[in-house]
Amino acid sequence: MPDSPLIRARFFDGRSSQPIACLLSLLPTRGKRGVALRLHALPGQPGASGPHATRGLALREFSASQIEWPDAGDTRVAVIRFSDGSQAQTDDPQGLASALRAAGYRRQGLHALAHVMAGSWRALLAGAAVCTVLTLGLWLYGVPLGARAITHFIPERWDTELAARALQTLDQAWLRPSKLSAERRAQIGSEFDALVKKAWPDGSAPRYRLEFRSTRLGRGGANALALPGGTLVMTDELVALAEPAALMGVLAHELGHVKGRHATRMAVEGSLLGATVAVITGDITSVLATAPVLLATLSFSRSHETEADCFALQTLARAGQSAEPLARLLETIAGKQKAGAASVLSSHPSTPARVQLIRDAAAAKRQCG
Numbered sequence: 001m002p003d004s005p006l007i008r009a010r011f012f013d014g015r016s017s018q019p020i021a022c023l024l025s026l027l028p029t030r031g032k033r034g035v036a037l038r039l040h041a042l043p044g045q046p047g048a049s050g051p052h053a054t055r056g057l058a059l060r061e062f063s064a065s066q067i068e069w070p071d072a073g074d075t076r077v078a079v080i081r082f083s084d085g086s087q088a089q090t091d092d093p094q095g096l097a098s099a100l101r102a103a104g105y106r107r108q109g110l111h112a113l114a115h116v117m118a119g120s121w122r123a124l125l126a127g128a129a130v131c132t133v134l135t136l137g138l139w140l141y142g143v144p145l146g147a148r149a150i151t152h153f154i155p156e157r158w159d160t161e162l163a164a165r166a167l168q169t170l171d172q173a174w175l176r177p178s179k180l181s182a183e184r185r186a187q188i189g190s191e192f193d194a195l196v197k198k199a200w201p202d203g204s205a206p207r208y209r210l211e212f213r214s215t216r217l218g219r220g221g222a223n224a225l226a227l228p229g230g231t232l233v234m235t236d237e238l239v240a241l242a243e244p245a246a247l248m249g250v251l252a253h254e255l256g257h258v259k260g261r262h263a264t265r266m267a268v269e270g271s272l273l274g275a276t277v278a279v280i281t282g283d284i285t286s287v288l289a290t291a292p293v294l295l296a297t298l299s300f301s302r303s304h305e306t307e308a309d310c311f312a313l314q315t316l317a318r319a320g321q322s323a324e325p326l327a328r329l330l331e332t333i334a335g336k337q338k339a340g341a342a343s344v345l346s347s348h349p350s351t352p353a354r355v356q357l358i359r360d361a362a363a364a365k366r367q368c369g
């Protein structure tokens, strides 16, 4: 190993602010223990042993483990810190970097990555791209998985509280009291009770509570939704549009959402994202406001819809009822949407695929298995 070049530097002993002009040289050590360093006093400086001090007259010497090398990058002064609180500075960072390379110095792990990135715009951009992909991946896959796990630990009484707030938000923004007669509402309710009891005589179906509302959207507001804790909301417009057997299918589908606690999972997902934003902005109020609004604009994921459809198919089959009326209703609603009538049911993904699932035993076997 050739001698390391001498690099002009200033030494600060950590006690006095007075710099000591010196030269530094690197001392490669064997194995992977890194690079040691020797500071040589200059003539006339404190620590020099005489007017002709050379590299043999050491001012100080530091072993590899005592040295914290400076970060790479476009700096004018490189600062080398030592474990005793002293430090050396040089105005020749490039010279130091190449001497370090020549001495076989290698940074390790994340530290090395940080140094590569600090020294290169290209590496920095590549790093930013990798971070973006990781963040997206976390958002698309990690958040739903995390929400599922977290939902498991949320007590069910929270669901009821969430549902009450969401229904309040919905009532203010979008819903009106139902105009259906009390008899009609009771009839639909008891018909569904009987269906659920027949399908799940062991009482394994989730608990639910049926609410009726009309919408401010008029005819376009044919809809039903499942809030956390088993609150099922059905609109007058849907009751007017659907044959009674189809209404049972819709309610069975919504009960599937209750069984999977999909609404709570969605609220948790929203809060996970909201919480991230809150951490960044330091504003927690957005998180408190998120859940009810999120539930009011309920839009389940494709997998949640399939899960709910599968539960509906199972429930109807166990109660000896056909799912065909539900398939026909979905087609009717899809036709109305094409004609321009707005419906929140449009948030349900891919109606033809759902109709196929409901009508086609093979599709059901594939997706509900």
Ligand SMILES: [Zn+2]
Pocket (backbone or CB within 6 Å): 253, 254, 257, 300, 305, 308, 348
């Ligand atoms: Zn649904």
